[in-house]
Amino acid sequence: xxxxxxxxxxxxxxxxxxxxxxxxxxxxxxxxxxxxxxxxxxxxxxxxxxxxxxxxxxxxxxxxxxxxxxxxxxxxxxxxxxxxxxxxxxxxxxxxxxxxxxxxxxxxxxxxxxxxxxxxxxxxxxxxxxxxxxxxxxxxxxxxxxxxxxxxxxxxxxxxxxxxxxxxxxxxxxxxxxxxxxxxxxxxxxxxxxxxxxxxxxxxxxxxxxxxxxxxxxxxxxxxxxxxxxxxxxxxxxxxxxxxxxxxxxxxxxxxxxxxxxxxxxxxxxxxxxxxxxxxxxxxxxxxxxxxxxxxxxxxxxxxxxxxxxxxxxxxxxxxxxxxxxxxxxxxxxxxxxxxxxxxxxxxxxxxxxxxxxxxxxxxxxxxxxxxx
Numbered sequence: 538x539x540x541x542x543x544x545x546x547x548x549x550x551x552x553x554x555x556x557x558x559x560x561x562x563x564x565x566x567x568x569x570x571x572x573x574x575x576x577x578x579x580x581x582x583x584x585x586x587x588x589x590x591x592x593x594x595x596x597x598x599x600x601x602x603x604x605x606x607x608x609x610x611x612x613x614x615x616x617x618x619x620x621x622x623x624x625x626x627x628x629x630x631x632x633x634x635x636x637x638x639x640x641x642x643x644x645x646x647x648x649x650x651x652x653x654x655x656x657x658x659x660x661x662x663x664x665x666x667x668x669x670x671x672x673x674x675x676x677x678x679x680x681x682x683x684x685x686x687x688x689x690x691x692x693x694x695x696x697x698x699x700x701x702x703x704x705x706x707x708x709x710x711x712x713x714x715x716x717x718x719x720x721x722x723x724x725x726x727x728x729x730x731x732x733x734x735x736x737x738x739x740x741x742x743x744x745x746x747x748x749x750x751x752x753x754x755x756x757x758x759x760x761x762x763x764x765x766x767x768x769x770x771x772x773x774x775x776x777x778x779x780x781x782x783x784x785x786x787x788x789x790x791x792x793x794x795x796x797x798x799x800x801x802x803x804x805x806x807x808x809x810x811x812x813x814x815x816x817x818x819x820x821x822x823x824x825x826x827x828x829x830x831x832x833x834x835x836x837x838x839x840x841x842x843x844x845x846x847x848x849x850x851x852x853x854x855x856x857x858x859x860x861x862x863x864x865x866x867x868x869x870x871x872x873x874x875x876x877x878x879x880x881x882x883x884x885x886x887x888x889x890x891x892x893x894x895x896x897x898x899x900x901x902x903x904x905x906x907x908x909x910x
Contacts, residue, residue, distance in 0.1 A: 572771025597718025
């Protein structure tokens with residue numbers, strides 16, 4: 538195999554109107570959170586997903602925190618979340634003085650196991666946070682049914698699911714409120730940035746107020762609530778507009794990356810690959826994850842180190858929320874054991890999947906994996 542140099546786990550793709558729009562920001566002086574690209578990006582993104590309102594913010598983490606607050610979730614309330622997710626999900630609950638309640642994940646899709654949600658519902662439960670993981674959506678219909686029967690809010694975390702559909706419905710348009718991230722490894726990037734989407738007018742006004750320090754209308758420096766400075770800059774939004782213009786191309790490229798790995802690694806013993814599709818969705822392959830079989834002596838750490846020595850970058854799977862030291866120290870999840878999340882956290886990792894990574898490097902990375910295993 539020819540030497541391709543080190544293959545990073547992610548490279549963004551910035552070959553559209555990004556530079557042109559950034560130049561426009563500089564030339565006009567609109568570089569802060571006040572500028573035409575912010576509203577343009579919000580309107581384009583809301584229209585794409587199919588929601589009435591969009592509120593651009595600093596990142597996906599703050600989008601989650603403001604969303605939980607906007608729904609009125611607070612002290613003593615419970616929010617059901619997957620254990621297998623990024624800590625931002627639990628942090629958004631805890632920072633609003635609420636209690637995260639975790640469910641295990643499905644061993645095939647790695648999304649939250651919706652069959653385990655209802656047993657977690659109590660009189661204190663206020664919401665379910667559906668986090669779409671790694672390229673496949675949560676099985677939403679059963680989740681929405683539980684939420685409807687118990688009068689619960691649904692928060693969709695779509696950080697990894699821009700453009701992903703569930704039974705033809707766009708992820709981000711099924712819950713009461715949804716959040717997105719535009720970190721450099723996402724299908725649309727603004728460097729850092731996030732978005733909150735909703736249909737409800739009052740929720741939109743609350744999120745807009747929280748984003749801008751809760752300045753009181755007509756009395757700017759008087760505040761009835763504490764908000765945040767979550768404002769996205771016009772320059773970030775300019776990047777987002779340029780990226781959104783190319784989104785369908787980006788999604789097709791992600792699927793192509795997935796096909797390269799599936800064709801190269803399919804059928805290998807000891808290596809679980811993500812399913813190309815479920816009966817409710819086609820995999821968008823935000824990243825291409827693999828899980829090592831228990832029969833293999835090597836765990837994820839060992840495999841990642843071996844691949845790095847061979848010039849292939851990787852990244853570990855999420856570490857479960859119920860095993861997070863900071864959350865354990867706060868008194869959460871005492872005695873909790875969720876075997877699927879624990880297993881794939883120790884035996885799973887993902888391979889180079891960036892939009893800007895040349896496809897020949899993706900193929901080369903797949904060959905290195907084949908050689909190693």
